[in-house]
Amino acid sequence: MVLESPRQALIKKSMPVPKPLNGQVLVKVMACGICRTDLHIIDGDLKNPKLPLIPGHEIIGHIEKVGEGIRDFHEGDMVGIPWLGYTCGECKYCLNQQENLCERAIFTGYTKDGGFAQYMIAYQSYCFPISPKYANPGGAPLLCAGLIGYRSYGMMGSHARKIGIYGFGAAAHILVQVARQEGKSVFAFTRDGDHSAQEFALRMGATWAGGSKEPAPEKLDAAIIFAPVGSLVPKALRDLDKGGVVICGGIHMSDIPSFPYELLWEERIIRSVANLTRQDAKNFLTHASKFSIQTNVVLYPLEKANDAIADLKEGRIQGAAVLVME
Ligand SMILES: [Zn+2]
Numbered sequence: 001m002v003l004e005s006p007r008q009a010l011i012k013k014s015m016p017v018p019k020p021l022n023g024q025v026l027v028k029v030m031a032c033g034i035c036r037t038d039l040h041i042i043d044g045d046l047k048n049p050k051l052p053l054i055p056g057h058e059i060i061g062h063i064e065k066v067g068e069g070i071r072d073f074h075e076g077d078m079v080g081i082p083w084l085g086y087t088c089g090e091c092k093y094c095l096n097q098q099e100n101l102c103e104r105a106i107f108t109g110y111t112k113d114g115g116f117a118q119y120m121i122a123y124q125s126y127c128f129p130i131s132p133k134y135a136n137p138g139g140a141p142l143l144c145a146g147l148i149g150y151r152s153y154g155m156m157g158s159h160a161r162k163i164g165i166y167g168f169g170a171a172a173h174i175l176v177q178v179a180r181q182e183g184k185s186v187f188a189f190t191r192d193g194d195h196s197a198q199e200f201a202l203r204m205g206a207t208w209a210g211g212s213k214e215p216a217p218e219k220l221d222a223a224i225i226f227a228p229v230g231s232l233v234p235k236a237l238r239d240l241d242k243g244g245v246v247i248c249g250g251i252h253m254s255d256i257p258s259f260p261y262e263l264l265w266e267e268r269i270i271r272s273v274a275n276l277t278r279q280d281a282k283n284f285l286t287h288a289s290k291f292s293i294q295t296n297v298v299l300y301p302l303e304k305a306n307d308a309i310a311d312l313k314e315g316r317i318q319g320a321a322v323l324v325m326e
């Protein structure tokens with residue numbers, strides 16, 4: 001399913017199966033989740049995608065063929081492929097354990113073709129072995145919603161016990177389980193009046209759920225904002241205790257309105273989370289293989305990608321939308 005230009009529907013196309021080059025693998029895609037970032041790419045909010053583009057960066061599949069110089073993987077191995085598709089290894093960020101900020105990074109389903117297809121090419125160093133319990137379409141959302149959520153979670157500091165999550169979609173429904181497994185309380189904020197999302201949050205393990213305009217029932221140690229809504233930043237600051245942190249987990253957000261300095265005073269922090277490192281992927285997948293994470297997925301055949309995108313955009317999906325290949 002191909003994006004030929006932004007703000008247009010994806011087009012179903014037949015293409016030759018690509019060949020893996022040195023250091024690359026050919027992956028037969030089993031399933032690929034749809035992330036909010038895909039919507040931002042398709043809508044043109046994220047500039048300069050590769051065009052035409054096969055989107056998708058929450059990929060579960062098996063290695064069909066290996067290129068030259070591949071030792072880590074063999075044909076038939078199940079792998080997960082995330083957003084980070086390649087880094088240069090030489091820039092100051094790569095040399096400083098910040099490869100998520102690499103100057104020459106390539107992103108799956110954005111600046112290289114991704115997983116809305118039956119086959120795709122990936123660099124072997126950016127593929128991750130997948131535990132058998134996630135080697136199915138339900139595992140796909142772990143590869144971005146799970147990973148970015150986990151990186152955001154790591155930014156809070158381990159002392160944070162009471163966590164607000166603003167926007168209860170794919171990332172939140174995974175993260176609430178991780179937080180509960182570690183004995184933390186999650187306060188879920190959804191669109192105002194979205195009672196079914198609030199019930200969903202409670203069912204997934206949130207301690208409290210309410211509309212995003214409601215004040216938190218207790219002062220929070222940390223807030224993670226997944227909804228692309230800038231006005232949630234001052235709102236989350238209001239909910240925070242002293243020394244707390246607001247983490248913006250999305251790649252795109254509407255403008256943040258001005259707010260009084262007293263909301264930031266007392267060492268409150270606002271920060272963003274950008275992309276992921278390979279270490280994040282290893283850490284999260286190790287955590288996920290020890291614990292049990294249940295994703296709530298709505299499955300669509302690949303050629304129904306446009307319907308899935310519309311459902312996600314309109315908030316009709318609880319959890320995550322996943323495309324399943326033939
Ligand atoms: Zn994503």
Ligand SMILES: [Zn+2]
Binds near residue numbers: 088089090092093104
């Ligand atoms: Zn680099």
